Every structure is written in structure tokens, then in C-alpha cells.
Amino acid sequence: MMASTHHNIRQAIIAALPNDTSLHGKEPDKRSVYIPPSHIKALRLECSLVIGARGVGKTFWNAALNSPEIRAILGQSVPDLSRVEVKTGFGERPDLDAYPDADVFDSLLSKGIEAYDVWRAVLGRWAAHIIEEHIPSKTWEISAAWVKNDPESFGRLLQRANDFFSGQNKHGLIVFDALDRSSTAWQTMDTIVRDLFRVVLSLKRYPSLHGKIFLREDQFDDRQIANFPDASKLRATRVELTWALHDLHGLLWHLFCNGEEPHGEILRNIYKKVIGNPPDYNAEVWLLKDTVKRDEQLQRPLFAIIAGNWMGRDRRRGVPYLWSVGHLADGKGRTSPRSFLAAIRAAAENAEERFPSHQVPLHYESIKYGVQKASGIRVSEMAEDYSWVETLMEPLKGLTVPCTFDIIEEQWKSSFGSDPQKSTFDRLPPEHYEAGWNGIRKDFEKLGIFELMKDERVNMPDLYRVGFGLGRRGGVKPVVR
Known part of the structure; x- marks a missing residue:
């Protein structure tokens, strides 16, 4: 390839990959929505518990589920999602009308109010909103007291909300995310999460009402949060969000192909050259063929076009397709998409500056630099959590x-x-x-x-x-x- 072509490819990579993959409560762009085959189960309504490390997509899927436009896209892979209305029951963004924040939670618990009743109050406000009824909601203390002292009215409220969705052939889904922000003490947070488990499990009695909890792995593994009757029914729905090697490269090429023009076209031409056909185009989104999502033997030559065959002068240094993912893995062998995308973007920026005339767009030293950059980002993220x-x-x-x-x-x-x-x-x-x-x-x-x-x-x-x-x-x- 000519140096000018390499320049164009690097610019296309930089433009296609986000500088910051954290949503911070914003709705994701529909062109960025990529569903690894292993994540489909986590999005189904019957899955109530989704576990994942930092940067694997918990908050992304929460935000995606809250977008009607993106739910319509997800509904092509998970049919139930095309007939669901979603509400956040706890999340990164404050919404005191919908759920209490950490300070309010702490205040309620200090007054002897059980987290179980607080979460039931969250369900009560959600159900009342669905059927346009009113419950006592001046404060969360008042709402929690109402569900505790008038369980029959609370139960009938949920029944009416269930009947409302059932009559429309729809489902209601309430989603809980960012629960590490619910408290600054492990014992308190364990109580909050355990009682949330109990409340979400209670929704199983209502066929058209569903709950989904996105939980950090350290909030679940080895914690005493599922030691209540029938907890096994909730654990049985557990799905762990992971990204295999082919999932990460599939995401990369999905973002490449959906880059803003003319950058997207440049990268789609590489895809077409290797695969033989361009990606499919549907609802303003370019979609990879299923075989490209899963088949490493198809993905390897794609990545080799932009990164070469070796991480040095010969095979002894490794293969970029494998090296770029393997050197971003944690101690459990897991690589997050956030780290991988940050590394490839940084590699393109570095190669543009240091190796503009190299025989492939991404020099192997630039890929090493990308790992450095992604490592620094990961460390900063770890400090946040x-x-x-x-x-x-x-x-x-x-x-x-x-x-x-x-x-x-x-x-x-x-x-x-x-x-x-x-x-x-x-x-x-x-x-x-x-x-x-x-x-x-x-x-x-x-x-x-x-x-x-x-x-x-x-x-x-x-x-x-x-x-x-x-x-x-x-x-x-x-x-x-």
C-alpha cells in the first residue's frame, strides 16, 4: 500500500474508535451496538442476574435497554426486547423520583428501614407510573412505610401493572446497575444487594414484570448475598459477560465498518477485499456476517491488513491478532473491549506520528505503545472503582x-x-x-x-x-x- 493509503487507514481507525468508551449515563449510538453471541442470553428477559468485570458492557447494556430505538435493533436477536418497556431502578445517573441515591439509602437504613422495603418502594413507584396511579411518594421513607404497612395494596398495584402489560402483549423490565455506588461499606452493600435479590425474585410471580441486575463480580463472588430461600432460582439465571478473542475483533470491525464517512468506506473496502462481500446494511447500520463474528480464520487476515503478520521482524515475537488481545488480559485471562479499543486507537495515533511510512498502517512498536496507553487508562478506571x-x-x-x-x-x-x-x-x-x-x-x-x-x-x-x-x-x- 502507498503511504498516503496508510495515512487514510490510520485516520479512519482513529475516527471510527471512540476516544472515551464510557457512556456516563448517555444513550449509546445505535451504530456502536454490537452483540457478541455470548451476550444474547444476558439480554433475555428470563435472565435476572448479569455479572461482569469493569469495562465489559454492564452499563452499556443498561443504557441500550433503556433506548427504544436500540431495543428495536436488539429485538432482531432477542425477540422479547421488541415488546418491552424499560425503567432504571438504580443507576449511575441520579434520579431521586425513581430510586434513592447512596446518601438517601444510608439515611433510610440508619432509621431502621430495611433495604427490602426500600427496593419494594422502588417497584411500587415504577408500577404506579406504568398504570398512572399515585402512591405515597413525597419521600422514600414514606414510600417504604407504605409498602411495609399496606402489603395488600402494594400487591394489587403490581397485579394491575402486570395485567396492563399482559393486555398489550408487552413486558415491563426494571434494570439495576452501578450498585457499588449504593454504599461505602461492604456489609451495608451486601445487605442492599441481598434484599434487591429478594425483591427481583418476587417479580417471578408476575409473568409480564421482570427485573435485571447488573453486578460487579466482586459484589457477587464469595459474598453472602444469596443466602435466602429460593435464591438458587435467581442464581440459575446468572450470565457472566465475557469477551472472547473473536468477540473483540468482531466488535472492532463492526465499529470500523460503521465509521463516519469517508472513513467507514475506507475500512469497509478492506473488509470487502478480505471477506469477498461488503457487510450487510440494515436500518442505517452496517452488520458483519455471522461467520466473521465467530471465525478467527476470517478475522486474522483482516487484522493483518492493518497490523501485519508479526510483532517484530519474524514470528518469534508473536502475531498481532493474538498479541494485541493477550497483552491486555487481566490475571484471569480476560480482556475488556474498553482496553482493546483504546489500545488500537492509541496505536493508530502513534503510528501516524512515528511510523508514517511503515509497510502496514500499524507498526508493531505502535501496538506496544497502545498497550501502554490502555494500561494507563485501565489503572485510572481501577482507581475510580x-x-x-x-x-x-x-x-x-x-x-x-x-x-x-x-x-x-x-x-x-x-x-x-x-x-x-x-x-x-x-x-x-x-x-x-x-x-x-x-x-x-x-x-x-x-x-x-x-x-x-x-x-x-x-x-x-x-x-x-x-x-x-x-x-x-x-x-x-x-x-x-
Whole structure:
């Protein structure tokens, strides 16, 4: 390809990939909606519990479900969604008429009001809105008292809401997301989530009313939140949001093909050259063929057009198609779409500046730079969710991994004392900080930041090692922060 063609491809990649994939409560663009085959089950109405790590799509799917236009698109893969009305029961954006925020929740619980009654009050306000009735709703305390003291009226309200949807051959869905924002204490949050489970399970009695909970994995795994009668019925609907290698590359090419013109056309021409036909066009969205979504043997030559065959001068350095995903995986081997897209966009920007005349649009050194950039972004995101992680990683900067845990513990003790104190941490502290530094090590492993090797040494995946400024012989260089 000519250098000018490479320039155009890089510009097309930069234009097609978002600079910030976080929605922050906004409605997603319908052209950005890509459904990995494994996510279809999570979107079905019978699925009440969706578990996922940071950046895998929990908030994206919540926002997508709340958009009538996008539900119509999703309805092609999940037919029930074309006949559903959706309401948010808890989320990132404040909506005090629909649900209490963390401060209100804390105030209610401090007054002895059970989270179970608060969540039932959320259902009550939702049902009243559906059928245009009024319930006591001046404050959340008043609404919670009403559902507790007048259970028959509350039950009849839900019945009428169910009958309303049933009569229209529709369904009502209430969605709960960002529950880590419901409290700054683990025990309190466990109570809030456990009681939400009970309330969502109670909706199973109403065929046309449904609840869906998007939950962070650390809020579910090993937590005592499903220890109530019939909890197994809710757990049985659980779906974990994951992204396989082919899912990530499928998403990448979906975004490429749906880029603004003329950029989208440039990238669709590459697709057509490799696949033989252009993607399908339906409702102003370009759609990949199902085989391209699933078949790595079709995706590899697509990525090779823009990134080449090797991560160096020969095969010993790895294949870009695999390398770009593998070096963004956490300690559990999972790569998020947010990290992958950020890395490819950064690689295009870097190659445009440093390697404009390289034989393929994305130089392998630029892909390495993209991993650095994505690692830095991931570290910042981790600090948003777990501020204690950044606090505890700061003294480890400059260490080389793998290393024994004794070396890490020595750095922590030097900075924070012989035992971790809750006062060291903001918001939710490490879950097992009361078990000492070894307990915190387990929290790091649970998050996929630390990997425990067979010889008991601690390793770190590049996704976190690079961004937190640790070294490894022969690895991607750490970010200078």
C-alpha cells in the first residue's frame, strides 16, 4: 500500500474508535451496538442476574435497554426486547423520583428501614407510573412505610401493572446497575444487594414484570448475598459477560465498518477485499456476517491488513491478532473491549506520528505503545472503582515481577505499618483488609491484578503492571507516571 493509503487507514481507525468508551449515563449510538453471541442470553428477559468485570458492557447494556430505538435493533436477536418497556431502578445517573441515591439509602437504613422495603418502594413507584396511579411518594421513607404497612395494596398495584402489560402483549423490565455506588461499606452493600435479590425474585410471580441486575463480580463472588430461600432460582439465571478473542475483533470491525464517512468506506473496502462481500446494511447500520463474528480464520487476515503478520521482524515475537488481545488480559485471562479499543486507537495515533511510512498502517512498536496507553487508562478506571488499589500500588512502583510476596509485603509495611488500617482507604476498603496484608493480597488476586504462580511468586499481567510502573525483563515498558 502507498503511504498516503496508510495515512487514510490510520485516520479512519482513529475516527471510527471512540476516544472515551464510557457512556456516563448517555444513550449509546445505535451504530456502536454490537452483540457478541455470548451476550444474547444476558439480554433475555428470563435472565435476572448479569455479572461482569469493569469495562465489559454492564452499563452499556443498561443504557441500550433503556433506548427504544436500540431495543428495536436488539429485538432482531432477542425477540422479547421488541415488546418491552424499560425503567432504571438504580443507576449511575441520579434520579431521586425513581430510586434513592447512596446518601438517601444510608439515611433510610440508619432509621431502621430495611433495604427490602426500600427496593419494594422502588417497584411500587415504577408500577404506579406504568398504570398512572399515585402512591405515597413525597419521600422514600414514606414510600417504604407504605409498602411495609399496606402489603395488600402494594400487591394489587403490581397485579394491575402486570395485567396492563399482559393486555398489550408487552413486558415491563426494571434494570439495576452501578450498585457499588449504593454504599461505602461492604456489609451495608451486601445487605442492599441481598434484599434487591429478594425483591427481583418476587417479580417471578408476575409473568409480564421482570427485573435485571447488573453486578460487579466482586459484589457477587464469595459474598453472602444469596443466602435466602429460593435464591438458587435467581442464581440459575446468572450470565457472566465475557469477551472472547473473536468477540473483540468482531466488535472492532463492526465499529470500523460503521465509521463516519469517508472513513467507514475506507475500512469497509478492506473488509470487502478480505471477506469477498461488503457487510450487510440494515436500518442505517452496517452488520458483519455471522461467520466473521465467530471465525478467527476470517478475522486474522483482516487484522493483518492493518497490523501485519508479526510483532517484530519474524514470528518469534508473536502475531498481532493474538498479541494485541493477550497483552491486555487481566490475571484471569480476560480482556475488556474498553482496553482493546483504546489500545488500537492509541496505536493508530502513534503510528501516524512515528511510523508514517511503515509497510502496514500499524507498526508493531505502535501496538506496544497502545498497550501502554490502555494500561494507563485501565489503572485510572481501577482507581475510580477501587481507590485503595492505587494507594497500595504506589509503593510497589519500580519493582520487577514476578517476585515473592515477602518483597511486596515489606514495601506495604514500610509505607502503611505492620497491619492495614481502614483509615488508609476511601470508599469501600479492600474486602479482606482485616485479615492483614495476606488478605489484601487475595483481594488483588480476585481483581485479576496479581497472579499467583506455581512457585508461590506473585506476577502481574501487562494490563496492570505497565500502568502501575512495575518492570519485567523483556516485557512491555512501564508507563512513566
